[in-house]
Structures are given as C-alpha cells and as structure tokens.
Amino acid sequence: MRLISWNVNGIRAILGKGFLEFMANAEADVICLQEIKAREEQVTGVAWPEGYHQFWNPAQKPGYSGTAIFSKLKPISVKPGIGVEEHDREGRVLTAEFESFFLVNVYVPNSQRELTRLGYRTEHWEPAFLNFLKTLEKTKPVIVCGDMNVAHREIDLARPKDNTNNAGFTSQERACFQKIIDAGFIDTFRSLNPNGGHYTWWSYMNQARPRNIGWRIDYFCISPELQSRLENAFIWQDVMGSDHCPVGVDIR
16 A cells, blocks of 8 residues: 655645646555645535545634545545544544554644744643554554654754754654654654655745755654555655645555
C-alpha cells in the first residue's frame, strides 16, 4: 500500500493548482489531507479520480482546519476526533480502520505566534492525543500521519538556532513529539534517511522554498510491529500547490 499525507492549505484552493492530476498520478491507495478549510458540501462539481472513498472531518469554524481521507480500499470503519469534545471541534483527527492497522490522520494545533496556544497544545491536546493512539494500539498497530507542527530535532529545520523557542521548535513541543517516540512509534522517514536537508514546509516569505530554507513538520509514524513492512518513506519536495509538500510511505 502507498499512503500519502499532505497539508493542502485549503482544498478549494489547491484544486486550482493541479491537485486532481496529483491524485491521478500519485499511485496512492490512501491520501490523507490536513487543513482542508471546507465542508464536503462546499466542494462541488469536482471530477474526483475514480475509485476513492471519501471521508471528511471539517472544523465547526468555517474555513478553518479540518481533515479528510481519500481511500481506494474501503475502511472497516472511520471515526472523527479522539472522543474528547474539547479537542474535537476543530476537525483535527480522522481515523480509518483497515484489516491490519489503524490509520490516524492528524493536524496538530499550531502554537501560534507569541505561543498563545502552546499551553493548550502541550498540556492538554498532546497528552489526550497520545492516549488515543495508545488505546487504539491495544487493538491493532497504528500508523499516524499528518502535519504535526513540530520539528523534532535540529536536523529537521534549516535554521535551528534562529528558531529556538519559536512555535514549532519550542522545548515543550519537541518533548511532546519525543513522548510519541518514547511510546514506541517510529518516525519512518528519519529511520530510513539520517541526513538533513529534507523539509516538508517552507514560509511563503523570502524565497524560502527555492532556497530550501524549510522545516520537516509532516510525518508518518508507525507502531513497531509494522517496521518490517515498511518499504519506503519519502518526501515529495517538488510537488507544488501548498506551503507544505506531500509525504508518504510504502507498506507491504
């Protein structure tokens, strides 16, 4: 199976930037999207590539956040949220159950400038989300993918010293991601690619993307039981249309 994740920064916007062609050519069995910024009924008249089942989890707030899953294989079940009303209003988690694993599509809250949401994110949202993952794992292995809004280590962004204590690279956010790793989940791309220079998000300012001044904040992490099935983990830095690029894994 080829699984792909992409923060599209607005599904209606990216439809005008070649997204349908991307879907048709990606050879993906499942595509997980974050920051769709729309409800399904707002995206009409689209000639979606054939064969995909669609599942949407929009935020209550219009034009904000939201996740979606497009899957050629019909899941056993699909569940929005993590079962905590306080955290589920923004459409940030959508889980599809397949025969041998759960696939969790996540858009982790951004801590915002001035770190106004850092406390909510790291003290409340992140612990609840990790508990959700570990609860699922009691039933079957888990694949979690999406925009996790953190560069885990210095190798994961181009200018770590300049961004220390900025949103996405605070010690608190990095510690929360480390707890996911400590809980047994494997960062697939880093497990296969130890070198730097691979990023998934670039600012729209100062020609950051052409200069590759980026951050790696989009991930696929897997339960250890799935490591032997991991064939490849990739970042498609040349795919345009959003300030993020797609990331993915091939699982046998």
